[in-house]
Amino acid sequence: MANTFFNFPEIFSKFNAFHNGENWFTAHSHHFWPDCTEEALTDYWMDSAKLVDEKWNHIFTNKIPKLKKYLAQHLEINSWQNFVFAPNTHELLFRLLTCQEFNRQKKIKVLTTKNEFHSFSRQIKLLEEHHFVEVDALQFSDISNLHDQIESKLITNSYDFIFLSHVFFNLGLTISTELLDLIYEKTKQTSTKVILDAYHSFMALPFSMSKYENHFFYLAGSYKYAAAGEGLCFLFIPHKFQLKPFYSGWFASFSELATEQEKTHYELGASSMSGSTMDYSTLYKLLSVFELYKELNITQHDIHNYVLKLQDKFLAALTNKSLLKKLSSPENPITESIENEFYFHCHEGSLINPPYKTLEQDRAHFLCFRISDNNTCKELHEKLKINKIFTDYRGSHLRFGFGIYQQL
The missing domain is CATH 3.90.1150 (Aspartate Aminotransferase, domain 1)
Incomplete structure (x- = not known):
């Protein structure tokens, strides 16, 4: 109720x-x-003091799965295991981009807009300046106009990445369900990676990923409407993609650390996109927000x-x-x-x-x-x-x- x-x-x-x-x-x-969140920060300190190096086992076996399940429930996603965390969206974005080979002879093709947040727009501009990517960045007057442009582009072009904000940070305009459905239908049978940047809509607008979870990536974090502060972002990765990024941290082979490998090992599933050691205090804070909302209905x-x-x-x-x-x-x-x-x-x-x-x-x-x-x-x-x-x-x-x- x-x-x-x-x-x-x-x-x-x-x-x-x-x-x-x-x-x-x-x-x-x-x-x-x-x-x-104040008590959550104290809990993080206490766990660090009581468990010392054993806190990592506690975080990875208890805290992280719990938060993943909250995120999946919130977004109406079945595959709760398919989330990966990082301190910021830029790390996740660049790691995802390095799943493609950087080759000036065969540039990575990207469809996006001129209204994306700096984490993406700066990085993609630099890659374009260094001739690693070919970018179609659309300028639009309203969402209907954007719909028409994307529909036209998808008729005549194929892309490695499509990157779009759910809510555009400098306009306050929201992508329509009709446009999301169009992109889904046009790309679901392809290897195109469609990334929905939801940082300005996550825990603000009611939204379900259930229709798109087998093909769309979903990117967001705790800093804005999630009300847990900076330092924790996440990416949902569809089951169909087994990713092996070139920009990779040691958490991506966590289960094999004790075994010497001839080739670089990647975990299966979303864990292959993991980075390295990070401060998980914000994870505690975000968990406390979800638990509070659950308690208060x-x-x-x-x-x-x-x-x-x-x-x-x-x-x-x-x-x-x-x-x-x-x-x-x-x-x-x-x-x-x-x-x-x-x-x-x-x-x-x-x-x-x-x-x-x-x-x-x-x-x-x-x-x-x-x-x-x-x-x-x-x-x-x-x-x-x-x-x-x-x-x-x-x-x-x-x-x-x-x-x-x-x-x-």
């Missing part, structure tokens, strides 16, 4: 206590952590519906120009000049991802306003920050993010 009336900010009381009178619209970047739909109400309340106040007064405090009064500048730039017409143009289940958890130019956007961001209204920006796009730590 859904937990419709739950007081979400209550479980973030320790983070919120440090920010009275402040407005943190940055959940899409650095989400507040729930109180349970909080579903992904509960979280999504709460955030949509926050957005609707925000937009109503924006429309009647009462928003900044609601967000200000006696200690940080908003001047008339800042109010005028803000409402001149931020209004329904400047929204890149207006809710009325998006299906409810596809609404991203941040609103993205197109400001006239990069400098004006930066200056407006700084002026809001001085008044304890924390946002962020990408180029000329000002982003207001929403999370369940905020009060309705």
